[in-house]
Amino acid sequence: MNDPTSDKQIAILADDFTGANDAGVSLAQCGMTVDVALSANYVSTAQARIYNSDSRALTASDAAQRVTALTQKIVAHGAPQWLVKKIDSTLRGNVGAEVAAMLQVCKAPAAIIAPAFPTAGRITRNGQCFVHGQLLTDTEFASDPKTPVTSADIGTLLAAHSRAEIRYLHAADVAAALATASASATLLLVVDAQSDAELDEIVAGAESATSRPLLVGSAGLCDALARRLNPCVPRTVLAVVGSMSEIAQQQLAWAAKHPRTEQVFIDINTLFTPAAAEYRQRIVRILVSGRHCLVHTCPDTQARHQIAALCEQQGVSRSELGERICAFLGALTRDVLREAQPDALYLSGGDVAVAAAHALGAKGFSIRGRAAGCVPWGYFSGCLWQRPVMTKAGGFGDETTLLKVLHFIEEKSSD
Structure with a gap:
């Protein structure tokens, strides 16, 4: 070429x-x-x-x-x-x-x-x-x-x-x-x-x-x-959405309209089974292929109403279940980033963002600006991951927020 x-x-x-x-x-x-x-x-x-x-x-x-x-x-x-x-x-x-x-x-x-x-x-x-x-x-x-x-x-x-x-x-x-x-x-x-x-x-x-x-x-x-x-190497985003809010699900649906995205649904019933390892492999394949990967744990708006039954099944409280899910997503994020190098990391849900930061060994977060109206972006400090990180509270934004984030990274000049 x-x-x-x-x-x-x-x-x-x-x-x-x-x-x-x-x-x-x-x-x-x-x-x-x-x-x-x-x-x-x-x-x-x-x-x-x-x-x-x-x-x-x-x-x-x-x-x-x-x-x-x-x-x-x-x-x-x-x-x-x-x-x-x-x-x-x-x-x-x-x-x-x-x-x-x-x-x-x-x-x-x-x-x-x-x-x-x-x-x-x-x-x-x-x-x-x-x-x-x-x-x-x-x-x-x-x-x-x-x-x-x-x-x-x-x-x-x-x-x-x-x-x-x-x-x-x-x-x-x-x-x-x-x-x-x-x-x-x-x-x-x-x-x-x-x-x-x-x-x-x-x-x-x-x-x-x-x-x-x-x-x-x-x-x-x-x-x-x-x-x-002049074919460009496409920029990619690993989006990890732990929030089960309705607006977060709408944001995922809108972002899925982007022609270069693929979703990975994490079934929380399989988190602690051997099948969980397949999530990492699939996410890595998507990112290496040049596509954005949208990772989420909520298949639809009804899933949030099934938490009580799941807690009873697992023998844990809501708080304990939430901690387990966030810890899993944090570790999954760390393991994926050891094998793939997306251009940015998007973390939706405060607990998920903290879990990912801890899993990566981050000591702080240096804010640089906004990727979208309610999405600050910056860099983790004290860890090996030194590419842009974007965080968003689960219920913030409108249905186009995640799609705007993808466009922001696609259009962002290299630092």
Whole structure:
């Protein structure tokens, strides 16, 4: 794969400023130099250069003229290895007119149009855009006060401004379709994508083509391009949630929507049996594979009402049972961290946090800031674990708190 410090030339043309920034952030996070030009004459030596036509709210003809002029300036400095037309994931603006204008200038034999942004709930199925499961034209974007969307069908928007052949494809068909493209018969390939994996497959297909196509997509496709050019080692979090509060369970459920998470349920009935050793092995495998691991002891909201029966079965008081569970989770955390190195540790529930600190041999906690509204983060002192630690009282926060913590660590620069 390419070195992030190589002289990689990427030119991206967005239709508004925030969209330009969205297009470049994943490239920057993967180690590339990225500049967003606020004027057409901006001179940059960055590996990725992003231009803003500020044309989303213009008429189609005015937008096409502005995109034509900018594209001419881009290619005048030498054709970039990758040319990208960044569009809105909900198709607002002048998608068809701007794609046609860029193709007219760059003479690419094909354009891949893939506006999907799965992590934001925007997917493409059968050539149509859906937002959180709803057809685009049935959402609020259809009545956007500034740039209303008139069709959920991507091909319809393209056909209004181009006579090129339009094909609807799956991600797996991209490479084969590009092999049939030529400068004399430009293809517009509308490609379905419902996951990041499919966006990755689209970029891989584009990279294999003899003549590089124009990429047309949202931040989702730009993220896939960044992963292809400069794959990052994914940051991971070991989250140990000992709290049985309802909000803690909601936080786990929301965090589980993250595409790179896996949950490990600790059945407290098995804590002191030989089967307990399997928890450590499973958690280590998840972390080593580059995924966040969410460890918890409460399968549902009804479990907290079964504590009395469990105490009677074990012949212990509630306090003694709680101490046993926390001691087990603390030791489990210590043993996992001896074999795996997640980028951060998240401890939910005060007793669990203290148990983990004691198991790791920590002498203190140096606070550095907040990872989310109610989640302080810092470092344990006096022990070998010297990566970020985040703690949260069980009942604090809202349903998105743990998900925000995962994003905080994913975006955190190395100290």
